[in-house]
Amino acid sequence: MLALKFDNRFIAELPGDPEEGPRRRQVHGACWSRVLPTPVRQPQLLAHSPEVAALLGIDEAAIQAAEFAEVFGGNRLIEGMDPYAACYGGHQFGGWAGQLGDGRAIILGETVNAKGERWELQLKGAGPTPYARRADGRAVLRSSIREFLCSEAMHHLGVPTTRALSLVATGEPVLRDMFYDGNPEYEPGAVVCRVAPSFIRFGNFEIFTSRNDTALLEKLVDFTIARDFPEIEGDAQEKRARWFAEVCERTARLIAHWMRVGFVHGVMNTDNMSILGLTIDYGPYGWIDNYDPDWTPNTTDAEGRRYRFGHQPHIAHWNLSRLADALLPAFPTPDTLHHGLDRYIDVFTETHSAMTAAKFGLHRLKREDSEWVAEAFELMQRAEVDMTLFFRKLAEIDTAAPSLAPLAEAFYSEALREQHRPAFEAWLQGYAERLRGDGEPAEARRARMNATNPRYVLRNYLAQEAIDLATQGDLSRVHELLDLVRKPYDEQPGRERFAARRPDWARQKAGCSMLSCSS
Secondary structure (H helix, E strand, O other), rough: OOOOOOOOOOHHHHEOOOOOOOOOOOOOOOEEEOOOOOOOOOEEEEOOOOHHHHOOOOOHHHHHHHHHHHHHOOOOOOOOOOEEEEEEEEOOOEEEEEEEEOOOOOEEEEOOOOOOOEEEEEEOOOOOOOOOOOOOOOOHHHHHHHHHHHHHHHHOOOOOOOOEEEEEEEEOOOOOOOOOOOOOOOEEEEEEEEOOOOOOEHHHHHHHHHHOOHHHHHHHHHHHHHHHOOOOOOHHHHHHHHHHHHHHHHHHOOOOOOHHHHHEOOOOOOOOOOOOEEEEEOOOOOOOOOOOOOOOOEEOOOOOOOOOOHHHHHHHHHHHHHHHHHHHHHHOOHHHHHHHHHHHHHHHHHHHHHHHHOOOOOOOOHHHHHHHHHHHHHHHHHOOOOOOHHHHHHOOOOOOOOOOOOHHHHHHHHHHHHOHHHHHHHHHHHHHHHHHHHHHHHHHHHHHHOOOOOOOOOHHHHHHHHHHHHHOOOEEEEHHHHOOOOOOOOOOOOOOHHHHHOHHHOOOOOOOOOOOOOO
């Protein structure tokens, strides 16, 4: 039997919408709206994360019971659940979008586990809410598989992230225009149960400032500090100042991790930025294959490339600046907000530098290292070199006799490899000399590099292969990938193909290179 302890502080301590139900509307003076998931025809559990289940205190017997799919497909509630959708706004692609809110995500409640840890349970694709606008509130199987797998993959990579408990098929078709070309098709529907200590976003604060509701803004700020940042001490204004600085620092570390593993979020709107510094809202994301700082996986962003890989650190700062604008009415002066924004720059610079040094096998970067580090990335871009494979194989370089041979499989084009061979070989000579200067034993250096540079990442084409099979009723690849990403830094004999560079057939295939927001 499924039994969890709930206390639901968000709806207990913050004002709610007096109207219940999914009628689309502008919601004023409230942080949330009570709404029930819309039942589905035939909920069926397709996959679950044992680690997240254990985190919540759910045993295997409860997972295998029919009740589990009923609850996490949206057909049944258990004692203590009190579902709602949150009200928030946001800046989307640089412009203020007004009220957004949880349009198809419904929080079942806040559960507290045996360790006293708080976890919000949120169903994505559970039906319409007051914030659904013209949408149906549902999600398709393909995007749900991507979110389920990526949530767990990022966690095991060591990247701060929301988690995923379960993937449940609904037994109902969902109409989607995947390419926005006027040719919608029916796809199988699904629901993902997302798990996080908090799903509060930058946009939760922005909406109240946009409406000049300073009282509710301040109430939400103080609630967030008390519930989600209990370690922060001081009087009210000291807490707020330290809190904003902490949000900036967590965001900085998050983005540094994205850059370390080659992850591109794809849609860094302010409503997709977690106040806890977690990766949230997995949509048209992707991993860098051939290194290109201008690449974005989002077809909606194909022209402007606002959310391209190399621009993510700047966008995070821009988003934090919008959060600072929204918080200004809750602060006596802007000075503490400016301090927080400066902390973002300092912490990102420091963290990114340390992670870059680790990727290259160094303990730290010296000032004179910047030139050859920049040259390495420029060569990778010009020669179409796979980022993940390059850094993983770089650990195998013999510093006594460096050669391009260990890096051969990282090149997408033999012609480009030969064209740039002299430059790479010259770079390798300088790189080997720098490593020799450190004097660290080769085995110790390799171990550190391999703990920083993953062997396996959830490349888009791998996820798409799993989606194609799952659409035909074969979940085996979903389960295999879920197992694979649990140990992304380990060699996994027999699974070498999952570490290979993107195949040529996947370069332009839908879902394998760029993706739309349609899900």
